[in-house]
Amino acid sequence: DAMVIQNPRYQVTQFGKPVTLSCSQTLNHNVMYWYQQKSSQAPKLLFHYYDKDFNNEADTPDNFQSRRPNTSFCFLDIRSPGLGDAAMYLCATSRDLGGGNNEQFFGPGTRLTVL
Amino acid sequence: QQPVQSPQAVILREGEDAVINCSSSKALYSVHWYRQKHGEAPVFLMILLKGGEQKGHEKISASFNEKKQQSSLYLTASQLSYSGTYFCGTGSNDYKLSFGAGTTVTVRA
Numbered sequence: 001d002a003m004v005i006q007n008p009r010y011q012v013t014q015f016g017k018p019v020t021l022s023c024s025q026t027l028n029h030n031v032m033y034w035y036q037q038k039s040s041q042a043p044k045l046l047f048h049y050y051d052k053d054f055n056n057e058a059d060t061p062d063n064f065q066s067r068r069p070n071t072s073f074c075f076l077d078i079r080s081p082g083l084g085d086a087a088m089y090l091c092a093t094s095r096d097l098g099g100g101n102n103e104q105f106f107g108p109g110t111r112l113t114v115l
Numbered sequence: 116q117q118p119v120q121s122p123q124a125v126i127l128r129e130g131e132d133a134v135i136n137c138s139s140s141k142a143l144y145s146v147h148w149y150r151q152k153h154g155e156a157p158v159f160l161m162i163l164l165k166g167g168e169q170k171g172h173e174k175i176s177a178s179f180n181e182k183k184q185q186s187s188l189y190l191t192a193s194q195l196s197y198s199g200t201y202f203c204g205t206g207s208n209d210y211k212l213s214f215g216a217g218t219t220v221t222v223r224a
Contacts, residue, residue, distance in 0.1 A: 040217070042117065042202060048211070105159065106157045106159075
């Protein structure tokens with residue numbers, strides 16, 4: 001089945017130790033998003049790619065970076081994780097942008113723990 | 116700007132109905148509804164576009180009043196499988212969705 005896949009599902013890292021989260025999609029969608037979701041809160045958009053064009057949200061910390069080497073894959077790099085970065089990280093895709101009327105398909109998420 | 120959802124939580128018995136509201140201070144182009152079960156990804160339910168349309172998904176339906184910048188999600192004859200957290204995502208004249216804080220629905224037998 002076409003889907004959004006995230007690896008790993010659970011990631012434990014140490015304070016300050018870089019970590020990379022992975023997302024892949026078989027939907028051939030143009031747009032890939034990364035959200036951070038803390039417990040009992042709404043998903044918060046960190047950034048998105050439209051094809052190769054990267055768009056960072058204004059309040060996304062510099063500690064968070066992303067790469068999209070091809071249509072199918074997108075990575076979230078956290079350069080120096082702090083305790084406050086512990087959260088569920090959700091990857092989503094949509095066929096296109098525009099007017100917010102494109103359905104977003106979410107992956108199962110990666111739960112990040114920072115020790 | 117984040118839309119406001121109400122109520123924060125609701126507890127139902129199987130077969131009961133509930134309404135979840137979502138309101139925004141911004142002009143809206145669309146409203147998306149998602150359901151997320153604990154530890155899982157949000158699952159898309161439906162999109163409502165400008166024009167005051169209504170849609171349905173099983174016994175879950177929704178309305179969108181663009182003048183009032185509000186949407187409501189109606190859970191009819193609730194089933195145990197309806198339990199989860201419901202998020203509305205509002206789309207304005209830019210590319211992104213702003214999600215509400217969620218409404219946790221618990222359906223008990």
